[in-house]
Amino acid sequence: MATPIQTVMSPARYVQGKDAITRVGEFVAPIGKRPLIVADDVVWGIVQQAVETSFAEADLPVERVGFGRFATPTAIDDLVTAIRERDADVVVGVGGGSAIDAAKAAGHLAGIRWASVPTAASTDAPTSALAVVYTDEGEFIEYRFFPHNPDLVLIDTRLVANAPVQFLVAGIGDALATWVEARAAARAHADTMAGGLQTAAGVALAELSWTLLHDNALQAIEAVRAKVVTPALEKVVEANTLLSGLGFESGGLAAAHAIHNGLTAAPQAHGLAHGQKVNVGTLAQLVMEGAPAEEIEDFVVFTTKVGLPNTLTEIGLTVDDTDVLRAVADAATVESETIHNMPFPVTPEIVVDALVALEGISRGIRAEHGLPEPVRYEHH
The missing domain is CATH 3.40.50.1970 (Rossmann fold)
Structure with a gap:
């Protein structure tokens, strides 16, 4: 060894x-x-x-x-x-x-x-x-x-x-996964994409990405809608591009990106951006981890305001799509996938259960906060 x-x-x-x-x-x-x-x-x-x-x-x-x-x-x-x-x-x-x-x-x-x-x-x-x-x-x-x-x-x-605002939103979805995944990889003492254990620097950059997004994402989205560059937009661009890049590579990937990769096998989700599918993976990872209720609530509220999907409905699936969800879970848990960086063994069943559970969890939180109901995504 x-x-x-x-x-x-x-x-x-x-x-x-x-x-x-x-x-x-x-x-x-x-x-x-x-x-x-x-x-x-x-x-x-x-x-x-x-x-x-x-x-x-x-x-x-x-x-x-x-x-x-x-x-x-x-x-x-x-x-x-x-x-x-x-x-x-x-x-x-x-x-x-x-x-x-x-x-x-x-x-x-x-x-x-x-x-x-x-x-x-x-x-x-x-x-x-x-x-x-x-x-x-x-x-x-x-x-x-x-x-x-x-x-x-x-x-x-x-x-x-000047690019379409949905590009920035997707980037936020991709980058929000970084800290959630690095944290899990830290608990598992897992090797990262960089080919070794985490450095404190890699983990700190992943967490900084999360912090900058929470403080600046909503203002940055408004800046892009107005086609102007503001300090909030500069911070979000750095979080999405540099910090999330360094953080995922040297901080470790876990379930969120593996579930994204699984979701590419679902024809219903074709046409969605990488970061949109990653966001559903991040919430599924939080559910799998048994994350504190407050953390899950914050994540659902924040990502709904940002405009990211956090339900199956918004990626074209339902809780009754048993065969598709199983295929997604099988693809997400193949031997080479980063889901095995989680601090506990992950089976396809665990992934299916988390994906099914997040629909009701998100709908409940959104209703409680007066946020819009999920709109079904139709792939054309």
Whole structure:
């Protein structure tokens, strides 16, 4: 048995601020001289002018390839080919989590460096040394792990303020799981995604992410609705992107993300954002843990106000979907899943029971606080 170690990992540089995209060339230039940008047409339409100007100032050529919807094995392999054809020495993923993950995975396979430029604060993918690989339909296949994090993460808060508000809300759902999962992994003395036990730093960053979200999320959502950048928005972007990224990777994942991965197998939940499904996983984890009633109540009230799903109804399921819930629970508890970082053994039955229980729990709390009843999600 190897000697136990504690470890923390992080990107080489994190850059955040209003109009940060106008300086992207300055931060990419020290990493590579022949960048390949990966961005879909919508994202490129938004950032092209700023990137081209900034790259010209930094004496960098502008080469861009498009991107589909998910980081699939084929999409990643196609990117490797594009990197080799152009002899690129750094790949820059611009846009959402899947484009960024595909760029990381392809950069790793091609043996070059990689940078993340998220255009929304919708997941903590940009900072991590792993990629989540999906099928064309968006079903979870696997995590792919890399020996290091991105050389650069650059996020422009003006782009975040101008992106649809549901992206920020989804990012809050993803980030709220970080502390709940790190806390459980701490109790279990579980190894983290960073490949060792937690450091105090990893756990503290996970908790800071939770604190910043509780203090700033509602104000940040209003800022995005108004398309303005405020200090509250800056804090939430940092919580969603940097702190949640460092916190999940060096603090440990547990049940919430495993249940998310299970939920990708439910056709009814297709089309929902990563963070929306994670939020249902976080509440299910709190129920599984037998968390204090007050903590569960706070979580349901807060996430309802934020606009995140905390019932089965809101992810297109009902308590009577026995077969689907069982399939979700089976997928969430496969041997390789992070649910086994919980401080007690988890079976599919425990997961099904928690998912069924959270419907009534959430509905009761919402009614008690005069909050809206859940609206059924319909996947089109």
